[in-house]
Amino acid sequence: MxxxxxxxxxxxxxxxxxxxxxxxxxxxxxxxxxxxxxxxxxxxxxxxxxxxxxxxxxxxxxxxxxxxxxxxEAEVFDLMTAWIERYRRQAEERYRRLDAVLAAMDDENQTTINKGAAS
Amino acid sequence: MxxxxxxxxxxxxxxxxxxxxxxxxxxxxxxxxxxxxxxxxxxxxxxxxxxxxxxxxxxxxxxxxxxxxxxxEAEVFDLMTAWIERYRRQAEERYRRLDAVLAAMDDENQTTINKGAAS
DNA sequence: CGCTTATTCAACCGATCGGTTGATTAGAGA
DNA sequence: TCTCTAATCAACCGATCGGTTGAATAAGCG
Structure with missing residues (x-):
């Protein structure tokens, strides 16, 4: 393409x-x-x-x-901006979801948080 | 920088x-x-x-x-976007002004438009 | 026509690029 | 410890890059 x-x-x-x-x-x-x-x-x-x-x-x-x-020819800039925005948005959306997942785990496993840090 | x-x-x-x-x-x-x-x-x-x-x-x-x-690290995209937007806007602004100037000339010199084309 | 100006084409040069292969480091796990 | 896995380091190779100089093309001007 x-x-x-x-x-x-x-x-x-x-x-x-x-x-x-x-x-x-x-x-x-x-x-x-x-x-x-x-x-x-x-x-x-x-x-x-x-x-x-x-x-x-x-x-x-x-x-x-x-x-x-x-x-x-300023229009070509749009091609770049489109590419950049696409992956920035995607990465940001992922962050949002990840935060949600971590928050849920946090609620659920409050007591197991120190497991890894103990060694 | x-x-x-x-x-x-x-x-x-x-x-x-x-x-x-x-x-x-x-x-x-x-x-x-x-x-x-x-x-x-x-x-x-x-x-x-x-x-x-x-x-x-x-x-x-x-x-x-x-x-x-x-x-x-999606934040770096902002650096690019900033650069791109800056010059795109500048170029677009220039277009706007140029259009205005051309329109003004058009109003003013309607009859002299064929001067160049005559030779 | 011949000169000057504006730009491109062509050949060359050292540095960096994208790739390779081979050796090395670092950590897990039997 | 010995071995397997994950990844990096190192040296090399051909191609492309950013630059040069010198010659060629193209268009206005005296």
Whole structure:
């Protein structure tokens, strides 16, 4: 399924420079040169980072003469949020049930609680 | 800051096997052997995956004889969600403003719209 | 047309990644 | 104690990653 897509999105955001680029693109569209300016690395390196973000679907490019301004595709974030929320909720639900079970055991076996601690 | 932490979390979840492990741990705690069973890869490989998840703070381990059951630490998800939401909102807000500006220009320059297209 | 600007392509390099196999540690249990 | 089970450590391997430099492509400009 979109297993692969999700992997690319997470991998793309695993790099601090790329997260930084996303942050800057959230403010407004920008060209490769503009995006590269604040960094010490070469323009080619930034261009590569942008390719990774594009392959993940996080960024798109348009054309303006020889410039190719990049644009943040914010919808992809939903894919991540959906994945994260799913398992967070599941884990929280489990906690809730576990707490209930432990409370029930506690009610039932008040006197046997020290059994393990005695050794 | 927790730049580094965030990088590790995203990197950890960039691997489908590790996301799968997280999914299983959301259902309930499990030992390395139990987690490794459904996969074709060696136990050592799964052990390595778990180390990555632990280093990212997504998973913790306890002790039960020679077994070391793993537990999902769901709170770390909040770190990601916070990051994602921040830039999604920012991008969405920008859209809103851009739409407003375009609408205003549209009102103002109805007749000049074909200027660019004429050449 | 020839120059400059913006960007990408290509080859290379060291580091990290996901996997392997083999040896080791740690605890239970006969 | 000797043995079995659970898991980790260690060394290695090919692939990918983030970076470099150098050449190529593409579009505006004098």
């Amino acid at each position: 979109s297993e692969d897509r999700l992997s690319r999105v997470f991998a793309a955001l695993a790099d601090p420079t790329r997260r930084d680029i996303v942050a800057r693109l959230a403010v407004g569209d920008a060209t490769v040169g503009q995006l590269a300016a604040p960094y010490e690395v070469s323009i080619q390196a930034v261009s590569k980072h942008l390719k990774v973000l594009e392959d993940a679907g996080l960024v798109s490019r348009s054309q303006d003469a020889q410039r190719r301004p990049r644009h943040l | 927790s730049e580094d932490r965030l990088s590790r979390v995203f990197a950890a979840l960039a691997d489908p096997t590790r996301r799968d492990i997280v999914a299983r741990l959301a259902v309930g705690d499990a030992t390395v052997g139990q987690l490794a069973a459904p996969y074709e890869v060696s136990i050592q490989a799964v052990s390595k995956h778990l180390k990555v998840l632990e280093d990212a703070g997504l998973v913790s381990r306890s002790q039960d004889a020679q077994r070391r059951p793993r537990h999902l």
